[in-house]
Amino acid sequence: MTVNDDSFTNWKIREEIAESMIPLIGKLHRERDVTVLLHSRSLVNKSVVSILKTHRFARQIAGAELSVTETMPFLEALTALDLGPSQIDLGMLATMYKADERGLSVAEFTAEAVAGATGANKIERREPRDVVLYGFGRIGRLVARLLIEKAGSGNGLRLRAIVVRGGGAQDIVKRASLLRRDSIHGQFQGTITVDEDTSTIVANGNAIKVIYADDPAHVDYTEYGIRDAILIDNTGKWRDREGLSKHLRPGIEKVVLTAPGKGDVPNIVHGVNHDTVKPDEQILSCASCTTNAIVPPLKAMDDEYGVLRGHVETVHSFTNDQNLLDNYHKSERRGRSAPLNMVITETGAASAVAKALPDLKAKISGSSIRVPVPDVSIAILNLQLAREATREEVHDYLREVSLTSPLKRQIDFITAPDAVSSDFIGSRHASIVDAGALKVDGDNAILYLWYDNEFGYSCQVVRVVQHVSGVEYPTFPAMAV
Structure with a gap:
């Protein structure tokens, strides 16, 4: 043979x-x-x-x-x-x-x-926890896909409703179509039907009520049989406690924001500080996609080597906040055509580190460049360490972190020599360490971290919702902390 x-x-x-x-x-x-x-x-x-x-x-x-x-x-x-x-x-x-x-x-x-x-x-099976999506854009639809996927898996989350502004004729049909087909993430894995008479989308047997409202104050969720729900705000319109409190209507117990929170709103990065959420906390934020990408590896590096200071440069895919063609925009540079330009802009990820990692004493600065790709970004994390290390040592350490540590759901690791951004579309990790690009020189380490700023972040959001719902089931074999 x-x-x-x-x-x-x-x-x-x-x-x-x-x-x-x-x-x-x-x-x-x-x-x-x-x-x-x-x-x-x-x-x-x-x-x-x-x-x-x-x-x-x-x-x-x-x-x-x-x-x-x-x-x-x-x-x-x-x-x-x-x-x-x-x-x-x-x-x-x-x-x-x-x-x-x-x-x-x-x-x-x-x-x-x-x-x-x-x-x-063993933990007894729990009744599903109601979830409401307020807004149905890029993150909202991906979170919906994840919730539908997990509906029968014991994660205990059940998507009951989405809240959107009315969009005219066949609004629900168009929204269902956007859930069914995605130019970046492909076809929905399952079947979707629409009942326009009852304003309901049925996805893999999950009946999801579409509620039309221009203001949170106009909705009584108990009218739809929704109780003690977690509402996920995907709009980013309200980011402080006062604004987000508008969602605490009949039927809603907690509010989770899919953008960096302001003021005293806790910014939570699952895997790093999710266990600090107080049981009675009703409002919290999942921070940003970039914060979720850099905080887990930053924590890993600080735990092992100590971090004295750092700078993160993100090369970020363009988003709906930018213009397709040159036009007026309230922010500098973002008015220029997103698919035709690299656009220097700001990132709040560096300042958000302090909320997620309050024990980190290092000063972290940051900046960002938006580039003409629709999804997947890379964060270049330049760190001054408290002790010297070799490239091989850091390489092996990060590989082990991705494999066996409590951060293994957040940090992935790849050694492929020809990896490019599109390879990471659909990644469920918060960030992926590119081993081939890793640079270490004495007390200086530069990490290249890929992340699907849409889907990977949505996975982190769902993990936070599972945790605050009390339906995050333990993983075995148990990892040493």
């Missing part, structure tokens, strides 16, 4: 195993609210090829490809356990099992590693 024959036979074997994984993953997800991950990447609703590619990607961060032949026994072991709602990482199970020297079987090791999600320790 030739090498080519061996490779093809191996592929067919792995393909067959991946096919057999799909119903097991689906059953755990649907019946027990268990989300199966592989190095923090969900395997739920993934195709055979996607499952195999996710296993192969482990080579980028762990140094070796992870085979489905290695992870399948752990998945089978999970199906035999009395599991409660949780997230379970097959990649971590396989990695930790290899390092374990006690001679346990896969079943024994798995039962021990996920004991916190079984038997008397």
Whole structure:
């Protein structure tokens, strides 16, 4: 048999195993609210090829490809356990099992590693928490996709309504069409129908009421059967506590802003300071996409090396805030054509660091350039460290952070030598460390951090909403803090 024959036979074997994984993953997800991950990447609703590619990607961060032949026994072991709602990482199970020297079987090791999600320790399934989207633009529609995707997964969030200003004839049909098709993120994964008579969008069985209002004060959400909901404001129109408090209407318990908050509004970056949210806090912000991209790696670097000062330069995709063609704009430069120019502008991400990382004493400055791409940005984080380091040391440290640390859902890591911005469309991480571009010289480190400023940020928003809803399920095996 030739090498080519061996490779093809191996592929067919792995393909067959991946096919057999799909119903097991689906059953755990649907019946027990268990989300199966592989190095923090969900395997739920993934195709055979996607499952195999996710296993192969482990080579980028762990140094070796992870085979489905290695992870399948752990998945089978999970199906035999009395599991409660949780997230379970097959990649971590396989990695930790290899390092374990006690001679346990896969079943024994798995039962021990996920004991916190079984038997008397398991969390009982909760009733879904109502969510309302106020505004239905770029972030609003992506958050809607994520909420619909997770509706049956045990994350406990149920999108009940969206609030928009009336747009005239066939408004709801047009909004549903924008949810169904996206020029950047592709087709909606599922089915969408519209009931114009009841002003309802039904997406994958989720009935979403479309409420038309020009002012938060005009809406009583209890009239639509909505109770104790979390409202996500995607408009950015109100950013301080006084303005956002207008949303605290009958039926709404908490308000989450998808823009940097002003004044005493807490700016929350999931993975970094989400555990500081007080249970009685009704208003909070998810900061900006750039803040979410730079704060997790900044925390990681400060924890290990100490950071004395830093500067972040973001090369950012253009947004709807800019003009397609030259026209009047209240801000400097943003009136010039977005798809035709690089546009120097400001970023509030550097100043927002202090809210998310109050213990960081380093001064962080920042600036930004908008460039003619529709999505995915890069932050160049230039740091003066408290001690000297080598490039190899920082490289290996950040790879390990992306693989095993509590920040692994926020920080990704890539070694591909020809990676470009479009490769990161749809990334669910807050930022991705580009290993090939990393520069370290003594006490100076320069990190190049890619981020999908639309989808990656939307994932962070949903994580914050899950946390404040009390429906953020624990991940096993548990990571050391």
